[in-house]
Amino acid sequence: MKLWKWLGVAGVAGVAATGVVIARDQRKRSQVTPEEVRDRLHERLAQTDRRA
Template sequence: MRAWKWLGLAGILAGVATGAAIARDERVRRHYDAAEIRERLHRRHDEAVAREAGDPPPAG
């Protein structure tokens, strides 16, 4: 029975750690301004189009 208690505690701690990591990532993501987000999305789109066409990704 003691092992189940440790397993339960480990599961709870894993859930807390996952929630903390998600919250940290969300805070980092919200610090982008609109221009930075737009530029990153355009760059990712250009890379995806180049990958579809078989071209090397654009530099920069």
């Protein structure tokens, strides 16, 4: 019975950790302005053009 208890605790900890990672990522994305996104996309496009 103790094994199931520890597996449950580990599962809850995993779900909580995943939630923290998702929340942190969402916070980063919400701070980026549309102009910054556009500039990054243009930079990526320029890099791929140089490689090809």
